[in-house]
Amino acid sequence: MTDFKPNTLPLTGRARADRRPHSLAEWQALGGYSAVEAALKLSPAEVVAQVAAARLNGRGGAGFPAAQKWRFMPEPGQSPGTGPSYLIVNGDEMEPGAFKDRLLLEALPHQVLEGAIIAAHATHATEAIVLIRDAYRPGIAAMEQAIQEARAAGLLGALSIRVHPSAGRYIVGEETALIEALEGNRAMPRKRPPFPAASGLWGRPTTVNNVETISLVPHVISMGPEAFSGLSWTDEGGTKLYGVSGRVKRPQLIEAPMGTTARELIERCGGVSGNGRLLTFQPGGGATGFLGPEHLDLPLDFGHVARAGSMFGTGTLIVLDETACPIGAVARHMRFYARESCGWCTPCREGLPWASRILDALEAGTASAADLDALRMIAAEAGPRGRAFCDLMGGAMAPLASALARFGDRFEAHLTGGCPQRRLA
């Protein structure tokens, strides 16, 4: 399996090592905008059909089939009222351990733009907005420049498109919270249904897609759905922009066939650092449950990782070697999720700081057995889907619940004198 060498890496093959973005002319010389030209000759339904046949799943975390999401968008005249329909490209990458959209925005803005033009066509969207987090100002600048060039060259047609720089809140990445943010409200998630396709930005039909999903769309068109889906090892089409960080020798982004294993990805990073032995890894960022050495040969895609009891999430692995403390990792994740709770619902607003305080106390060696029981209770009661208003809470509980299940003895060991790893160090 490891001898598979795609001729080109569609998503990242054209990225420069220094991440300097291409000018429009440079991008066109590399074949840029030919996919747009081809897609605009197709009907929206034909584009959707190609994306469906390509088996492209959304790359933002949930893995929902992109074509299915697009089919929820009403055709012009089919939605009540009048006004624009929206395509929103979600570039609010803030998940701990996720660093893939940064590359796509910074180094390959015209690819994002091509995908947005095609996706807008397929979803009958008349306006597109690329929302990017403030910490990604190089990406904001690159996208704005690309839009300006494409507009001047007449490549946008009637599509109105702009960048919306956000200002630093994780919850903005949740699609309904993102819509609230764009309307000028504090970014608190909305109840679903109605889903954004029925009532999104200003009550109008809206599709929200991740940067990576959008960046893949031109390749579905230019390669054809069969070739695109054939890039994968599994029944989820395309390549995946994996990331590997934490305790590996050369942390990096790796574009590889969907379904590539953690073993191969970690090998390509020069192996595990620290003591060289894998303790555990999170397959898709902070909000995904820990897997173990027994999962090294698991094909990493949405379906396989879900069946293994975790989530594929962003597909960016966080690796811990045997000398790294998983309780310390969960404690830091929890501080983050507690800080980023929007405060709307009680389990999240109160539960996350509570869990965070207990985890910090465990690390410091001041936690009691009753605290640990409380921590287990929080994970059990608040973790399951539906216990909080949105998925932030469940996401925050995923590393905690899986760590409690996998490393129960280590939690116990923290009750007497704090972190054993820290005492060793």
Added chain:
Amino acid sequence: MSLSPDLLARIRDASAHHGGPRAAMLEALRMIQQEHGWVSDAHLAEAAQTLGVGLAEIESLATFYSLIFRQPVGETVILLCDGVSCWLNGAEEVRDALMARLGIGFGQTTADGKYTLINIACVGGCDRAPAAVVGRDRRLVGPLSPEGVAELLEGGL
């Protein structure tokens, strides 16, 4: 000091193009911050008046976002990543070295007004951990080391 006529014009323009005054509030805050470094009470009130939105509305937005500064910051803002991938690679040692060198904690500004140090969610620099983003262009720096902190600061961020 009140907002410049040029800035006020740009705020009105954002209101016209970004879906109305409410939707333009964040952009207005960003523009004020870009010009003045932070958003003072007086500037907040001026923006509210210019957009025709309530002061409480725009203030609730300003306080929701962690990177809208409601107090003065230094010339260079250092946003130090506190994500787990950076932690696994020694971010807390870098944090301690930075704090010792600058003589400040998170959320504080050096007495000479040069640096503000703030911890931030994962900056997407996991391949350069431990990482930070610095300055107005949010330049990614890393991998950082406790020993390299002095060099980093002297190199002019």
